[in-house]
Amino acid sequence: MAVRQKESAGAARAGAARPVKERLLRVATRLFARNGFEGTSVQDIVDAAGVTKGAMYHYYGSKDDLLYEVYHQLLTMQTTRLNEIVKGSGTPEERLRAAAIDVVVSSLDNLDDMIVFFRSLHMLPEDRQTAIRAERRVYHDQFKALVEEGMADGTFHTEVPADIVVHFYLSAVNQIGAWFRPGGPLTPAQVGEEYSKLLLGGLQA
């Protein structure tokens, strides 16, 4: 029925069954972003991936698993990147600017994941939500540490608690999928530039 290209045998031999499993996650992410988690049926996903439900339930235990995987991958990637910036060299202001730009750019580079993230987290079972929130907290705290460094050395004013600053900025970034359109007049890098200006400007002592 479905026309399927023969992939090189190498992938199958690796034992990871990469193409189908990955394809499922990618099309699922896209569909979740377009139609919402509850607006996407398992049938929709497997149709779009060119396989059947048997394949999906072979690789993933449930529809929830797919959703969790989206979150987990995105968070792991962003946390790793932030970690390198925090530990890097430069003044707190320079590193905070780099972090502020990076979170925007990496979010816009994975726009579908972001959209799904902040729209469908509440659909996950409680324990999964708790796990995700714990990962997010790590990210939040690393970002906060940067802000506090700048406050400690007098670069930033201390009128607004660091916690609120971080909530404020990350919230703005998280909602970016609500208005940004890829292919529009702005590039991710430009948005990162503007957003970081607004953050740093609001912190200047």
Next chain:
Amino acid sequence: MAVRQKESAGAARAGAARPVKERLLRVATRLFARNGFEGTSVQDIVDAAGVTKGAMYHYYGSKDDLLYEVYHQLLTMQTTRLNEIVKGSGTPEERLRAAAIDVVVSSLDNLDDMIVFFRSLHMLPEDRQTAIRAERRVYHDQFKALVEEGMADGTFHTEVPADIVVHFYLSAVNQIGAWFRPGGPLTPAQVGEEYSKLLLGGLQA
């Protein structure tokens, strides 16, 4: 079966059947905020309101109508408030500060509506989404006009386009339900104060 208090005859005589219709919208909003739109069945809503499905479909045409009503009421209220501030007296900076505080406070005073808003908009049929987006655009443009006033008279710098400033700030406000907990250490007014400081600071020439 259900114990129902006799209401004063006044309400029924008004022809508006206020209590049941309002109760349905309120409990629906709360349930949507807690469990999501798709995670809430019509049966859940009518059970919580102490009526049956017949009652709900007597007042609302569909489950979608309930959701739309939440959006519409919140937006109408906030737009009205913003309008008064924009047209009020004071420098652009004073009015922008007032607007920035007000949008935070009025959002936190209707936290359930906010949560539902930014989580379930995409569940509405396309035409309803378009209608809501048009209403939001009016709000956005009014806010932007304030920023542009301040840019025109030199109070604010013009490094960042007004459109992006507004997207940035309103996004931060819209996500406020993701971390703010009523009854916590912060009052809505305090959050409004801090958020407005961050916005104004980032705009200062």
Next chain:
DNA sequence: GGCCCCATACCGTCCGGTCGGTCTTAACGT
């Protein structure tokens, strides 16, 4: 011949929405 990988057919459940009916209340004619 055993083991992944995946197709096919199927199940039980739940859910939005419908529809005929009942009860209360208001208006009206006589």
Next chain:
DNA sequence: ACGTTAAGACCGACCGGACGGTATGGGGCC
């Protein structure tokens, strides 16, 4: 003052279908 009628408010049983998940089996590669 009283019966009649009409209308709004609400009940609750029911329907069609979609959806997540499963059980079974076949086919290709070692």
